[in-house]
Amino acid sequence: MPKDVSVEELKAKAKELRLNILKTAKSAGSGHFGGSLSSADIFTALYFKYLHVDSEKPAMPERDKFVLSKGHAALAYVPCLAMKGFVPMESLESFNHYESAYGMHPDAGKISGCDASTGSLGHGLSIGVGMALGDRYQNLDTKVVVLMGDGEQNEGSIWEAAMAASHFQLNNLIAIVDRNQFSIDGNTEEIMSLEPLDKKYEAFGFKVIRCNGNDLAELDKALAEAWGEKEKPVCIIARTKKGFGVKRFQGAVEWHYGAMDVEMYKEALADIEAL
Amino acid sequence: MGKDAGTVWTVHDANKMTSKEIYGRVLADLGERNDKIVGLTADLAKSTNIGIFGDKFPERMFNVGVAEQNLFGIAAGLAATGLIPFASTFATFASLRAAEQVRTDIAYQNLPVKIIATHSGLSFGTAGTTHHATEDLAVMRALANMTVVVPADGWETAKAVRACIDIPGPFYMRVGRGFEPPLHENEDFAFEIGTAITVKEGSDITVITCGIPVLQARDAARELEDDGISVRVINMHTIKPIDREIIVQAVLETRRIVTVEEHNIIGGLGDAVASVIAESGKACAFTKVGIPDEYSVIGFPEDLYARYKLDSTGIAETIRELLGKEIEADEDWTDED
Ligand SMILES: Cc1ncc(C[n+]2csc(CCOP(=O)(O)OP(=O)(O)O)c2C)c(N)n1
Numbered sequence A: 001m002p003k004d005v006s007v008e009e010l011k012a013k014a015k016e017l018r019l020n021i022l023k024t025a026k027s028a029g030s031g032h033f034g035g036s037l038s039s040a041d042i043f044t045a046l047y048f049k050y051l052h053v054d055s056e057k058p059a060m061p062e063r064d065k066f067v068l069s070k071g072h073a074a075l076a077y078v079p080c081l082a083m084k085g086f087v088p089m090e091s092l093e094s095f096n097h098y099e100s101a102y103g104m105h106p107d108a109g110k111i112s113g114c115d116a117s118t119g120s121l122g123h124g125l126s127i128g129v130g131m132a133l134g135d136r137y138q139n140l141d142t143k144v145v146v147l148m149g150d151g152e153q154n155e156g157s158i159w160e161a162a163m164a165a166s167h168f169q170l171n172n173l174i175a176i177v178d179r180n181q182f183s184i185d186g187n188t189e190e191i192m193s194l195e196p197l198d199k200k201y202e203a204f205g206f207k208v209i210r211c212n213g214n215d216l217a218e219l220d221k222a223l224a225e226a227w228g229e230k231e232k233p234v235c236i237i238a239r240t241k242k243g244f245g246v247k248r249f250q251g252a253v254e255w256h257y258g259a260m261d262v263e264m265y266k267e268a269l270a271d272i273e274a275l
Numbered sequence B: 001m002g003k004d005a006g007t008v009w010t011v012h013d014a015n016k017m018t019s020k021e022i023y024g025r026v027l028a029d030l031g032e033r034n035d036k037i038v039g040l041t042a043d044l045a046k047s048t049n050i051g052i053f054g055d056k057f058p059e060r061m062f063n064v065g066v067a068e069q070n071l072f073g074i075a076a077g078l079a080a081t082g083l084i085p086f087a088s089t090f091a092t093f094a095s096l097r098a099a100e101q102v103r104t105d106i107a108y109q110n111l112p113v114k115i116i117a118t119h120s121g122l123s124f125g126t127a128g129t130t131h132h133a134t135e136d137l138a139v140m141r142a143l144a145n146m147t148v149v150v151p152a153d154g155w156e157t158a159k160a161v162r163a164c165i166d167i168p169g170p171f172y173m174r175v176g177r178g179f180e181p182p183l184h185e186n187e188d189f190a191f192e193i194g195t196a197i198t199v200k201e202g203s204d205i206t207v208i209t210c211g212i213p214v215l216q217a218r219d220a221a222r223e224l225e226d227d228g229i230s231v232r233v234i235n236m237h238t239i240k241p242i243d244r245e246i247i248v249q250a251v252l253e254t255r256r257i258v259t260v261e262e263h264n265i266i267g268g269l270g271d272a273v274a275s276v277i278a279e280s281g282k283a284c285a286f287t288k289v290g291i292p293d294e295y296s297v298i299g300f301p302e303d304l305y306a307r308y309k310l311d312s313t314g315i316a317e318t319i320r321e322l323l324g325k326e327i328e329a330d331e332d333w334t335d336e337d
Helices: A005-026 A035-040 A040-049 A070-085 A088-093 A125-136 A156-165 A199-201 A215-229 A262-272 B020-033 B051-054 B068-080 B091-097 B098-106 B138-141 B155-164 B215-224 B244-254 B269-280 B299-307 B312-323
Strands: A063-067 A144-149 A171-178 A207-212 A234-239 B037-041 B061-063 B084-088 B116-117 B147-149 B171-174 B196-200 B205-209 B231-235 B236-240 B255-263 B285-291
Touching: A005 A035, A005 A040, A005 A070, A005 A088, A005 A215, A005 A262, A035 A040, A035 A070, A035 B098, A040 A070, A040 A144, A063 A070, A063 A207, A063 B244, A070 A088, A070 B091, A125 A144, A125 A156, A125 A171, A156 A171, A156 B068, A171 A199, A171 A215, A171 B205, A199 A207, A199 A234, A207 A215, A215 A234, B020 B037, B020 B155, B037 B051, B037 B068, B051 B061, B051 B215, B068 B084, B068 B091, B068 B098, B091 B116, B091 B138, B091 B171, B091 B215, B116 B155, B138 B147, B138 B171, B138 B236, B147 B155, B155 B171, B196 B215, B205 B215, B205 B244, B205 B269, B205 B312, B215 B255, B215 B312, B231 B244, B236 B269, B244 B255, B244 B269, B255 B269, B255 B312, B269 B285, B285 B312, B299 B312
Parallel strands: A063 A144, A144 A171, A171 A234, A207 A234, B037 B061, B037 B084, B084 B116, B116 B171, B147 B171, B205 B231, B205 B255, B255 B285
Antiparallel strands: B147 B236, B196 B231
């Protein structure tokens, strides 16, 4: 059951998460800024309001499951897990360092609260279908949430999983697409067009919800609706801006991945503070 | 100036370029003289540097989005129409994600698709296991018709890219991600697919290696020379077909062989060499250096190379260990009882 958390509280958390993303990237030396900042509000809403998870019992069977299919957003995911108490806040300083539990992509074997090791795109929705089937079979009243990239939608495996999700009538499965318009090489519509993405998911048997994924009020509404769905798997198409919150990164395809100098870091922090 | 392909950079530039950058440039160059060459990638035009070819020949470049299985299926189709497709993505995705497309669509039908896979081995260090490619040689070696090459530096990369066009069937080559100091000083050396290069002569022990560790092995060998240890270093840039002759010769002449590779110790160069040694029927002290049968930790490539003894210090250590190993333990043999 979603917790009683106001949109204002969520906004404050999202800001904190973005600051932690920047700090973590600073000690890591570089990072996937674009897709981490675009999805920060989604992480916030999920972890601070919707997902039933407990850092004291990270493996409890009745937890909601979360799969970060776009694994390169570990730079948002791990700080978010730290803010929720799954891993120590100080440990974020080791991100990308030798023998660290955290690199560019999350390792479920090393990160408390992380349900799947990801990084190779296009795997998450299948894993989510398996989790949703497994929980349903075991009579667990849970939700399984899978966060995907929009470029990631190019992978055929996503659509095999989508077909299975509606075939198995997985009303406990929620797919979220971080629709930030860019992959690595450019704009998704120029590289390999996805639109009409909503119609595609509808045709595959999903209930589709569209929202602004960088607006917590809209996201909150979309997630509430998804949580209430009783019949179909849900796909939330969350329109976002790649690099949201940092002016230099916002909508700039080259900042999918990069390294900041001290000046840029200060500038980026100031941008987030001013949000 | 690089003369054999009319290339446009100087030695000076090549010493500053990554192997994948050199690949992109050579391919762009070849494209000018061979209009059957086409390029493909899966949202990694920039990362693999095949984009250099694409910028020059946009009408001959196909970016299929993040979809590796589709990538290699399409490459097979293009090849079936008589074209020579060069397909580039990260080595892990080429060899694992699209393994069946590569095997059934390309290798089975013996189509001339040239797979130039970047971010090989541990070269994408901090990206972790999902982006490390430490099984690709095992997979590619096992595919009939496939030629498998691991160049030691940018110069070899350039030569291999040119040479692979003349191979009628499929071709797999892995190159790293970053800048590694070149092994060769210039391109004045013979490079033939299937013929290993003796980097250094030696008579006590032989190191057979490929890719980034070749330079490290040479440095280790030079160091050991001061202690009177004579190490032969063989650059086995072609894993398949492997140069059997040079291996058997090393067995007969040095009796001790160390293989070093940026790959799981199962299935790669070491196992290819081991088969040749076993089939030769000669006794030989032998050890494989590589990633043990486990998933690598996170870290910068240099730290990981040191951890897995793929750097010159580690290679020297292994050489000393193998030199200390007793091999003529004939008294253990029980067949004469
Ligand atoms: C199977 C696979 N192919 C390629 C990559 C390399 N890669 C990492 S991120 C990325 C672009 C992803 O774009 P998108 O899904 O839109 O992510 P976002 O923009 O949200 O960061 C690519 C191609 C990968 N991680 N996995």
